[in-house]
Amino acid sequence: xxxxEDDSCAFQSWAPLLTICAEYARLSGWRFQVDDFLDIDxxxxxxxxxxxxxxxxxxxxILDWGERVQAIAVSGQRSGLxxxxxxxxxxxxxxxxxxxxAAMACALxxxxxxxxxxxxxxxxxxxxxxxxxxxxxxxxxxxxxxLGNANEARxxxxxxxxxxxxAYGLTELSDVTSEDMLVEYLERAREWGGxxxxxxxxxxxxxxLPDGAAHASLHRRVGEWLEANRGWVIGGAVVGALGLLVAxxxxxxxxxxxxxxxxxxxxxxxxxxxxxDRGGAVQRPQ
Numbered sequence: 001x002x003x004x005e006d007d008s009c010a011f012q013s014w015a016p017l018l019t020i021c022a023e024y025a026r027l028s029g030w031r032f033q034v035d036d037f038l039d040i041d042x043x044x045x046x047x048x049x050x051x052x053x054x055x056x057x058x059x060x061x062i063l064d065w066g067e068r069v070q071a072i073a074v075s076g077q078r079s080g081l082x083x084x085x086x087x088x089x090x091x092x093x094x095x096x097x098x099x100x101x102a103a104m105a106c107a108l109x110x111x112x113x114x115x116x117x118x119x120x121x122x123x124x125x126x127x128x129x130x131x132x133x134x135x136x137x138x139x140x141x142x143x144x145x146x147l148g149n150a151n152e153a154r155x156x157x158x159x160x161x162x163x164x165x166x167a168y169g170l171t172e173l174s175d176v177t178s179e180d181m182l183v184e185y186l187e188r189a190r191e192w193g194g195x196x197x198x199x200x201x202x203x204x205x206x207x208x209l210p211d212g213a214a215h216a217s218l219h220r221r222v223g224e225w226l227e228a229n230r231g232w233v234i235g236g237a238v239v240g241a242l243g244l245l246v247a248x249x250x251x252x253x254x255x256x257x258x259x260x261x262x263x264x265x266x267x268x269x270x271x272x273x274x275x276x277d278r279g280g281a282v283q284r285p286q
Contacts, residue, residue, distance in 0.1 A: 011157060013080035013081045017164070018157055020058055030160045037063075040055055040056060066168045073171070088161040088162045091158045093178045097179075097181060098143070124146055126143050129184040133188045182218070186222075
């Protein structure tokens with residue numbers, strides 16, 4: 001993972017916070033939790049001496065910025081901080097949707113080498129989910145290959161900004177466009193995979209969606225769709241996962257945060273992606 005603290009901050013209004021908290025963010029996997037700064041000397045905190053030192057260094061800035069963000073949340077006045085916070089929410093939701101779409105395509109047998117060799121489409125417009133699943137999947141490959149790793153630092157910073165803002169009272173944004181796109185993509189996946197194959201792929205999607213307050217709205221939307229399509233979601237394990245998904249979204253909203261992740265955790269890099277080099281023909285699962 002790139003050392004984001006060595007890069008220039010992508011969000012200038014939040015740059016002082018991101019700079020001071022860079023070591024804490026790196027050690028926490030770019031997750032922010034208010035609990036890390038309550039009773040800071042407690043032995044119950046996660047991490048060892050390095051994390052403790054990072055929390056101590058960041059704490060004065062966290063307290064100062066927490067008050068600033070709370071004031072913005074109460075007043076509702078537009079500012080650079082609020083505008084960039086809203087941008088960060090859109091970025092993190094879009095990234096979560098892209099990763100989930102790619103993982104499901106791969107699980108359905110649409111691996112990268114097959115798509116590149118057998119689906120003739122150079123477009124990066126994966127957002128057009130009216131297309132057949134192989135076309136969407138090929139465009140996802142094109143998009144991710146074009147972007148590479150250049151956007152990784154920006155996305156990690158955006159995730160930290162979102163979790164910090166939500167923790168101190170800023171309002172969660174529902175990215176209806178991204179959520180609608182993912183739900184429509186589920187329809188294309190169902191058409192391609194067949195109803196008898198739906199259960200494992202739905203379960204995969206639930207596992208692929210990142211947790212935490214930054215993605216609570218996306219969790220709810222997918223949970224609602226799966227609830228409305230119970231006939232498609234086959235198997236007790238999937239129903240159980242659906243219950244955990246909805247409960248997790250509610251917990252994230254109430255706590256303003258999520259479970260801690262290691263710095264090598266689940267966010268993933270744009271450079272690799274879920275597609276392996278397995279080859280084979282583009283065909284529906286049997």
